Amino acid sequence: MVELNVTIGKTKTIELEVTKERTALHIGSGSIGVLSTPSMIASMEKASALNAQEDLPEGYTTVGTVVCITHNKAVKQGETVQAISEIKSQDRRKIEFAVKVLYKGELVGEGKHERFIINEENFLSKLP
Numbered sequence: 001m002v003e004l005n006v007t008i009g010k011t012k013t014i015e016l017e018v019t020k021e022r023t024a025l026h027i028g029s030g031s032i033g034v035l036s037t038p039s040m041i042a043s044m045e046k047a048s049a050l051n052a053q054e055d056l057p058e059g060y061t062t063v064g065t066v067v068c069i070t071h072n073k074a075v076k077q078g079e080t081v082q083a084i085s086e087i088k089s090q091d092r093r094k095i096e097f098a099v100k101v102l103y104k105g106e107l108v109g110e111g112k113h114e115r116f117i118i119n120e121e122n123f124l125s126k127l128p
Contacts, residue, residue: 002057002060003057004056004057004060004093004117005055005090006051006052006055006056006087006090006095007055007087008087008088008089008090009086009087010051010054010055010086010087011051011084011085011086011087012047012048012050012051012054012084012085013047013082013083013084013085014043014046014047014050014082014083015080015081015082015083016039016043016080016081016082016083016101017078017079017080018034018035018039018075018076018077018078018079018080018081019077020033020077022035022036022039023035023036023039023077024036024037027039032074033076033077034074034075034076034077035074035075035076035079035081035108037069037071037109040069040071040081040083040101040108040109041067041069041109043081043083043101044067044069044083044085044099044100044101044109044111044113045064045067045113045115046083047083047084047085047099048062048064048085048095048097048099048113048115049061049062049064049115050085051085051086051087051097052087052095052115052117056117059119059120059121060117060118060119060120061117061118061120062095062115062116062117062118063115063116063118063123064113064114064115065094065114065115065116066112066113066114067111067112067113068111068112068113069099069109069110069111069113070109070110070111071108071109072107072108072109072110073103073106073107073108073109075103075108079103080103081101081102081103081108082101082102082103083099083100083101084099084100084101084102085097085098085099085113086098086099088112093116093117093118094114094115094116095114095115095116095117096112096113096114097112097113097114097115098110098111098112099111099112099113
């Protein structure tokens with residue numbers, strides 16, 4: 001049996017530059033050049049995926065299934081934010097994360113994210 005456990009309490013931080021392509025204006029989720037909510041959420045998912053992946057064996061990965069986020073502060077184009085993911089719990093193949101994005105130490109957004117561990121080959125073989 002393959003070991004599919006992750007380390008509870010482990011964190012992963014990544015940096016994200018607020019480029020033009022990541023603004024609400026460019027994505028179409030708003031009308032000004034600030035960090036878009038979809039881009040913020042994507043950075044939280046990426047940090048979580050990388051966090052879990054460090055503990056998984058070859059051939060296994062995770063897919064996102066739940067995102068529950070608040071976006072509290074605007075960050076203008078050209079600035080850099082930090083997305084932080086902490087593994088909070090694991091129930092079989094379901095992993096729950098606490099996620100947040102900070103700008104100069106201030107909270108931009110936060111919430112929870114869930115991912116499921118999958119075998120990449122099996123998962124892809126079942127898609128239409």
